[in-house]
Structures are given as C-alpha cells and as structure tokens.
Amino acid sequence: MNTTLLLQRIFDGIATGxxxxxxxxxxxxxxxxxxxxxxxxxxxxxFGAFITYAFAVQSDNGFLNIFLGPANENIGDISxxxxxxxxxLAMIGSGIIAIVVERMLIRPFDPDDHLPVVLITLGLFLxxxxxxGEIWNFEPxxxxxxxPDGRLDVxxxxxxxxxxxxxxxxxxxxxxxxxxxxxxxxxxxxRAVSSNVESARLVGVRTGRVLGFGWFxxxxxxTLGAVLxxxxxxxxxxxxGLVLIYALAAASIGGxxxxxxxxxxxxxxxxxxxxxxxxxxxVEAFKFVQAAPxxxxxxxMLATLWFRPSGLFGTKRVERV
Amino acid sequence: xxxxALQKMLALLFGFALVAAACGGxxxxxxxxxxxxxSESEDTSEDSGGEDEEVGGAASDEDVEEAVQAAGDEEAGExxxxxxxxxLEAIWAEERAAIVETLxxxxxxxxxxxxxxxxxxxxxxxSACPADWNNEAAADGTITIGYTIAQSGxxxxxGNIADGLGAYFDYQNSVGGVGxxxxxxxxxxxxxxxxxxxxxxxxxxxxxxxxPFAVTTLGSPNTFSVYNTLxxxxxxxxxxxxxxxxxxxxxxxxxxxxxxxxxxTEALIWANWIDDNLEGPVTVAGLVMDNxxxxxxxxxxxxxxxxxxxxxxxxxxxxDPAAATLTNEVTTLAAENPDVFISMTAGxxxxxxxQEADRSGITETAQALFTPSxxxxxxxxxxxxxxxxxxxxxxxxxxxxxxDPQYLDDPYIAWVNEQVEAAGLDSSVSLTGDxxxxxxxxxxxxxxxxxxxxxxxxxxxxxxxLRSMDMTHPALLDGxxxxxxxxxxxxxxxxxxxxxxxxADQTWVQQGGIIDLSGLSPNCPWVAxxxx
Numbered sequence: 001m002n003t004t005l006l007l008q009r010i011f012d013g014i015a016t017g018x019x020x021x022x023x024x025x026x027x028x029x030x031x032x033x034x035x036x037x038x039x040x041x042x043x044x045x046x047f048g049a050f051i052t053y054a055f056a057v058q059s060d061n062g063f064l065n066i067f068l069g070p071a072n073e074n075i076g077d078i079s080x081x082x083x084x085x086x087x088x089l090a091m092i093g094s095g096i097i098a099i100v101v102e103r104m105l106i107r108p109f110d111p112d113d114h115l116p117v118v119l120i121t122l123g124l125f126l127x128x129x130x131x132x133g134e135i136w137n138f139e140p141x142x143x144x145x146x147x148p149d150g151r152l153d154v155x156x157x158x159x160x161x162x163x164x165x166x167x168x169x170x171x172x173x174x175x176x177x178x179x180x181x182x183x184x185x186x187x188x189x190x191r192a193v194s195s196n197v198e199s200a201r202l203v204g205v206r207t208g209r210v211l212g213f214g215w216f217x218x219x220x221x222x223t224l225g226a227v228l229x230x231x232x233x234x235x236x237x238x239x240x241g242l243v244l245i246y247a248l249a250a251a252s253i254g255g256x257x258x259x260x261x262x263x264x265x266x267x268x269x270x271x272x273x274x275x276x277x278x279x280x281x282x283v284e285a286f287k288f289v290q291a292a293p294x295x296x297x298x299x300x301m302l303a304t305l306w307f308r309p310s311g312l313f314g315t316k317r318v319e320r321v
Numbered sequence: 322x323x324x325x326a327l328q329k330m331l332a333l334l335f336g337f338a339l340v341a342a343a344c345g346g347x348x349x350x351x352x353x354x355x356x357x358x359x360s361e362s363e364d365t366s367e368d369s370g371g372e373d374e375e376v377g378g379a380a381s382d383e384d385v386e387e388a389v390q391a392a393g394d395e396e397a398g399e400x401x402x403x404x405x406x407x408x409l410e411a412i413w414a415e416e417r418a419a420i421v422e423t424l425x426x427x428x429x430x431x432x433x434x435x436x437x438x439x440x441x442x443x444x445x446x447x448s449a450c451p452a453d454w455n456n457e458a459a460a461d462g463t464i465t466i467g468y469t470i471a472q473s474g475x476x477x478x479x480g481n482i483a484d485g486l487g488a489y490f491d492y493q494n495s496v497g498g499v500g501x502x503x504x505x506x507x508x509x510x511x512x513x514x515x516x517x518x519x520x521x522x523x524x525x526x527x528x529x530x531x532x533p534f535a536v537t538t539l540g541s542p543n544t545f546s547v548y549n550t551l552x553x554x555x556x557x558x559x560x561x562x563x564x565x566x567x568x569x570x571x572x573x574x575x576x577x578x579x580x581x582x583x584x585x586t587e588a589l590i591w592a593n594w595i596d597d598n599l600e601g602p603v604t605v606a607g608l609v610m611d612n613x614x615x616x617x618x619x620x621x622x623x624x625x626x627x628x629x630x631x632x633x634x635x636x637x638x639x640x641d642p643a644a645a646t647l648t649n650e651v652t653t654l655a656a657e658n659p660d661v662f663i664s665m666t667a668g669x670x671x672x673x674x675x676q677e678a679d680r681s682g683i684t685e686t687a688q689a690l691f692t693p694s695x696x697x698x699x700x701x702x703x704x705x706x707x708x709x710x711x712x713x714x715x716x717x718x719x720x721x722x723x724x725d726p727q728y729l730d731d732p733y734i735a736w737v738n739e740q741v742e743a744a745g746l747d748s749s750v751s752l753t754g755d756x757x758x759x760x761x762x763x764x765x766x767x768x769x770x771x772x773x774x775x776x777x778x779x780x781x782x783x784x785x786x787l788r789s790m791d792m793t794h795p796a797l798l799d800g801x802x803x804x805x806x807x808x809x810x811x812x813x814x815x816x817x818x819x820x821x822x823x824x825a826d827q828t829w830v831q832q833g834g835i836i837d838l839s840g841l842s843p844n845c846p847w848v849a850x851x852x853x
Binding site for chain 2: 002005009012013015016019075076129133137138139141142158160232233234236238241242243246273274277278281290291292293294
C-alpha cells in the first residue's frame with residue numbers, strides 16, 4: 001500500500017470533514033434550541049460569508065478602514081486583520097439577521113408543530129440563495145483566505161495551513177460554545193429551554209430571548225464556518241447548499257443534540273469519502289461509488305442510526321410511562 | 322417532534338436525495354456510458370449513447386493532426402474583426418441577403434408534398450409531424466422561445482447566459498424586431514437546476530402553456546432528455562447550449578442544432594496537441610464529470626489515447642456533478658504522477674479542478690494542464706481560481722471572452738459590453754456577454770434570414786435558415802467559420818484556437834494559429850445506446 005497516498009487521503013478527509021463539521025455544529029445549535037432542523041442554515045452562513053466579502057473586498061470606506069485596515073484591490077494582498085475583522089462584523093451582522101428571522105418568521109408559529117417551521121426554513125433556503133445571487137451574481141468569487149498559504153510535508157503528504165487553521169478554529173469554537181452554554185446564565189437558560197420550553201417559561205426564563213440568542217449564536221458560528229471554507233469552495237450562492245447534505249449526515253451520526261458529536265460526525269463523513277470511497281473504488285464492482293460518494297455517507301449514517309438511534313453522542317430519549 | 326422521529330425523517334430525506342441524485346446524475350451517465358453502473362437510469366432520458374461508441378461528430382484524426390500542426394506553425398493572429406458596429410451590420414446584412422438569395426432561388430423550402438428541402442441534400446418530412454402541429458407559431462406577432470437552463474445548483478453560473486440572450490432579444494425588439502412585420506421575440510426562461518428530469522418537466526410545461534415557436538436547452542443530459550420529444554413534435558430546438566457531438570444529426574434529429582465546437586473535436590485537439598508537443602511515454606489524467614457531458618470528452622479522448630504512440634496511459638476519475646469538493650478525486654489522479662491533466666468538467670467544478678490540481682501538486686509536475694472550453698470564462702473560472710490558473714491551456718472554440726482585456730477595444734465586443742450595461746446587466750460577467758454576443762447574435766441572425774424567406778417566420782423556414790447559415794460571427798476569432806450546409810455539414814463552429822492563461826494580465830494568450838476544421842466533421846447519426 002502506498003502510505004503517502006493513505007496519509008494524503010487522511011489529510012484530505014480531515015480537510016473536507018472540517019468543512020462539514022463547521023456547518024453541522026451550527027445545525028445542532030439550532031436543534032438544541034428549537035428541536036428542529038434549520039434547512040436554511042447553510043444559506044444563512046453563505047450570506048454571512050458574502051457580508052464578510054463585502055467588508056473585506058468590496059468596501060473602501062474611510063471610517064470602516066479605521067477598524068478594518070487599508071483596502072486593497074488585489075485579493076491576495078488583503079491583510080489578515082482586514083479579513084478577520086470583516087468576519088467578526090459579518091458574524092454579528094448575520095447573527096442580528098437571524099434574530100430578526102426567528103422573531104418574524106419562526107416564533108409566531110406553534111413550537112410544537114414543526115411542519116410549518118420546517119417548511120419556512122426550506123423557503124428561506126430558496127429566498128436567501130436567490131437574494132445572494134441577485135446581489136452578488138452566481139459566478140464564483142475568490143475569497144481572501146484567513147490563513148497564510150503554505151503547507152507541511154508529512155512523509156510526502158501535504159497538510160495545508162488552512163486545514164490546520166480550520167481544525168483549530170473549530171476546536172476553539174467548540175470550546176467557546178461549551179463555556180457559553182455550560183458556564184453562563186444565558187447558557188443555563190438555553191439548556192433549560194432546550195430541555196423543555198414550557199417548564200423553562202414557568203420558572204421565569206424569557207424563552208423568546210433565549211431562542212433569539214440560539215439563532216444568533218448558530219448564525220454567527222455558521223458564518224464563521226462559511227468564511228473558513230469559502231476560499232476552498234469558492235464564494236458563491238450555491239457554496240453551502242452542496243455541503244448541507246453532508247453536514248446533515250454528520251449531525252445525525254454525531255447526535256442531533258451533541259456539538260462535539262456533530263464535529264466528529266463531520267470528520268467521519270470526510271474520512272469516509274476520502275479513504276473508504278477512494279479505496280473501495282479500486283474494486284471494479286464498486287467503482288461507481290467514486291462518482292456517488294454520498295452513498296457511503298448515507299450507509300454510515302443509517303448504520304449509526306440503526307444501532308444508536310440517538311447518534312453516537314446524542315442524548316437518549318427517555319419517556320416516563 | 323421527537324428526535325427519533327426527526328432522524329427517521331432525515332433518513333427518509335436522504336433516501337430521497339440519494340434516489341434523486343441517482344436519477345439526475347445518471348441520466349447523463351447512462352446515456353453516454355451504457356455500462357453496468359449507470360444502466361438503471363435509462364428511463365430518465367429518452368435517448369442515450371454508449372461509452373464504447375466510436376468518436377462521432379469529430380473531424381478525422383488525420384484532419385485534426387494536420388490542422389493542429391499547421392496552427393502550431395503559424396503566428397497568432399490579431400483575433401479582432403476590424404470595423405465599426407455600423408460597418409459590421411452592413412456586412413451581416415449582405416451575408417444574410419446572400420443566404421436568402423440562395424434559399425429563394427433554388428428548389429428549397431417547404432414543398433406541397435410536405436417535405437422541407439434545403440441545400441446539402443437536407444430533407445425534412447413534415448407529414449410525420451403531429452396533426453395539430455402549427456408551422457406558423459409566430460403568426461400572432463411574437464416569436465416565443467423557451468429556454469431551460471441551470472439558474473441554481475452546481476451549474477448556476479450558466480444562468481447568466483439566459484440573461485444575456487434575453488438582453489439581445491430585447492435589443493432586437495427595440496430596433497424593429499424580426500423581419501418586415503417587426504415580429505417581437507419573447508424569451509421564457511425556466512430553471513432546470515441542471516437536472517435532466519426537471520428539464521423534461523419544464524419543456525412539457527412550456528409546450529402546454531406557452532406554445533413556443535422554439536425551445537432551446539442547456540446541458541448535454543438535459544438536452545438528451547428532450548431530444549426525441551422536440552423532434553417528434555417538430556418544434557425547433559436551435560443552438561442548444563452544449564457541445565455534445567450528438568447535435569449534428571440532420572437526418573435523425575433535424576429540428577435540433579448545436580452551435581459550439583463539439584466535445585469530441587475538442588478532445589481530439591487535446592490529444593493531437595499532446596502528440597505534437599510532448600515526448601512519450603505520457604500519462605494523461607482526466608477529471609471527468611460523471612454525466613453525458615463529461616463522458617463525451619472521456620470516450621472521445623480514450624479512443625485517441627488507445628491509438629497514440631505518445632500517450633501511454635489515460636487515467637480517468639469521475640466525479641459527482643453536484644460534488645462540494647473535488648479534493649479526493651484529484652488526489653487519486655495526482656497519485657498517478659500525470660504528465661498532462663485535463664479537466665473534463667463544467668460549472669462550479671471548473672474552479673475546484675484548477676485549485677485542487679494546484680493543491681495536489683499536479684501543477685508543479687505536469688507538463689500541461691487543460692481546462693475545457695466550457696470553463697474558458699475568465700470571470701467565472703480563471704479569475705476566481707486565482708494564481709492557480711496560471712499557465713492553463715484551453716481549446717477555446719474560437720470564442721472571444723467579452724471580459725478578456727485584449728478584446729475590450731474590439732468594436733463588436735465593446736458594443737456588446739455597452740449593450741449589456743444598457744440592459745442593466747453586469748458586463749464584467751463573461752457568460753452574460755456570451756449569451757448576448759455569441760448566442761443572441763447567432764439565434765437572431767437565423768431568425769432574420771427565416772423571416773425573409775417565402776412564407777415568413779415559420780418553423781420550417783427557421784430550420785431551413787439554421788441549416789444554411791454562412792456568416793462572419795463577430796464574437797469568433799478571425800479564421801473560424803460559422804456555417805452549416807444542410808445534411809452535409811451540421812456543425813456551426815468547427816475550428817478553435819489553443820490559448821494559455823496569464824494571471825498577471827487576466828488574459829488568454831493564443832498559441833499559434835487557428836485550427837480550422839470547417840466542414841470536416843462528419844454528421845453524427847445518433848442512435849440511443851449506440852452513439853454516432
């Protein structure tokens with residue numbers, strides 16, 4: 001066996017898995033807050049990445065430049081400070097948009113009746129995609145990177161700085177979420193709402209604010225994930241839509257209410273596609289999987305759900321009889 | 322909703338997604354491959370080819386070899402048509418008049434026996450058309466053109482072509498419309514998301530609700546999915562936005578015409594360039610979109626590679642048309658240490674292929690890298706790919722990119738960009754310019770000819786015009802013809818330049834002269850499951 005190739009496939013799996021993990025974590029956050037899947041999560045994240053692009057590349061405002069640093073027409077010469085500050089502004093901006101969406105489109109509906117809300121998120125998916133296409137066109141755009149170019153050569157395999165960077169940011173993001181949700185008053189309220197909305201409301205938790213907070217957090221984190229992966233995928237309206245199905249599989253494998261599980265699920269899907277699919281494709285009878293890598297991801301997801309219906313790290317549902 | 326219930330729903334959703342992916346993708350796969358892995362999807366498309374088919378619709382290997390060698394010995398031309406837009410208009414009017422004269426002076430046109438006769442032995446029997454078929458579908462003063470195209474999904478970028486095409490029709494309407502009666506052109510665009518089954522549904526919808534004069538489509542699998550339907554219904558299917566060789570079948574599918582360089586010819590030009598410029602043994606890696614489109618390239622190139630003394634091995638890896646990344650596929654190809662890398666893909670994967678080739682190290686070791694003609698767009702592919710796009714070659718089909726700095730002063734390209742802006746569109750988008758300047762111009766010229774023929778703007782006159790065009794296309798490089806000749810020559814563009822991309826200037830630099838294969842591509846009598 002070519003060990004360099006195997007190592008390269010593992011690095012590839014981690015790199016693409018990190019992309020799926022970033023979106024899966026945001027999906028899980030919304031699920032924890034509302035027990036529903038926000039199918040527009042990827043598109044909201046994509047829109048946030050475009051806001052980052054607008055700040056970092058398209059704006060040259062004297063006032064903004066005080067915070068962002070000098071503008072530059074050449075994308076490769078845009079400073080990391082400008083990109084990171086733009087990303088933070090976009091996270092805040094997209095978080096605020098998410099609060100508005102939650103307040104205007106989600107909250108008016110009965111939280112126990114999920115169908116209308118799921119349909120609304122599907123509608124949002126289409127609307128946000130169309131709006132982004134109208135504003136920025138459907139052409140791909142070069143997105144300034146948040147990490148320097150370059151790579152490590154490990155036994156002949158290439159491990160790029162941006163892959164390491166994405167993993168590190170993902171780890172920091174998860175750490176931050178654990179602190180926010182586990183150690184703060186708002187986090188406690190979030191967990192209470194997540195556990196039982198009615199009970200939380202009865203003990204005085206302002207559930208509306210908490211739900212808004214959940215949407216803000218998910219959107220901000222989704223935006224960060226999209227900004228991280230946009231240089232790899234090319235910034236364009238379809239960018240996250242192509243990732244969403246893998247992210248959903250990742251979240252299901254990890255457990256829909258487990259942040260760490262979602263991240264791990266992303267890596268499992270990434271590695272399945274990069275290692276299992278590619279080697280399986282060497283067998284003539286299974287060559288087809290190379291052009292349909294989703295098949296193995298689905299099998300991995302179904303196998304997980306068959307043996308562990310709550311996912312690898314999800315909370316088992318217990319009902320009093 | 323309980324978590325378990327939600328997860329069951331998700332599993333179900335994935336199941337549907339899987340089936341949808343299998344159907345959508347495989348309509349392409351099957352049609353061209355016909356192999357075991359894809360044969361299940363034949364029913365999603367009404368016409369299909371075969372992976373083992375001979376290279377059809379392409380000039381002979383000897384002709385291509387000769388033309389490539391001749392072009393390599395030449396200096397690159399100016400690539401620019403001289404003259405103001407008014408002078409060009411006058412030239413086009415003369416050329417159209419010559420075509421009208423030819424078609425009016427002979428035994429051409431729709432006879433009383435119901436047979437449409439044209440030059441080059443072209444014959445079309447309209448007695449086989451449905452009983453309610455209406456030849457005068459533009460009699461109400463409007464020429465309605467239906468267009469199914471991807472405006473969302475992985476190939477959404479091509480949706481810009483429809484914007485440009487619509488803008489050209491609006492321009493034509495504003496300057497008096499078509500023919501002596503000033504017929505107005507209306508474009509009805511439908512988003513098929515590059516899913517063949519969706520194309521079928523949308524074309525059915527168009528036929529039932531709009532009664533279009535003609536319908537055109539984007540994408541090889543999508544076009545295959547309605548190829549027989551539109552021909553059986555005798556609805557013109559002009560200038561489909563795909564270069565599959567199957568569109569050169571004037572006898573079996575007389576109502577359908579392509580326009581751009583056929584993928585099989587393009588593949589042969591790649592192969593001949595490799596033979597001429599590299600020393601063997603050469604390993605060629607092909608990254609292939611797994612549908613009709615990609616497989617047309619793959620099968621054509623494969624035939625040549627097997628006979629080549631220079632090409633020792635051709636390794637092809639197919640990818641899902643809706644893939645989010647191409648990292649894994651390109652890593653597989655990089656492990657073969659290819660001397661040549663050819664991207665046989667389209668849409669969003671155009672950019673990914675270039676970037677992943679760079680990250681995998683192929684760019685550093687390969688002697689040549691080719692991106693396909695459908696990825697030639699500067700603003701849509703080369704610019705977003707960044708520095709990784711340096712030095713890539715293209716067999717570009719002779720089309721001038723309206724955003725390429727070297728053509729911005731070309732009178733026609735400057736006029737196109739001006740009109741695109743006047744229409745409220747963005748002239749910095751290559752494919753909008755393509756829709757306006759390449760496809761809009763071409764479609765309208767055929768309409769203008771048809772409207773001058775005896776009987777005016779009928780469907781049969783439109784087909785007769787399309788099968789008889791011979792004009793100087795202003796968006797093509799000098800030396801590249803834009804012509805057809807009935808049943809003898811059914812391909813409009815049969816020439817190309819070979820260009821190399823320069824990042825610093827964001828421009829394609831032509832290498833050598835024009836590869837002229839005009840009139841040399843034999844027709845492709847397309848048979849489902851067999852190919853040409």
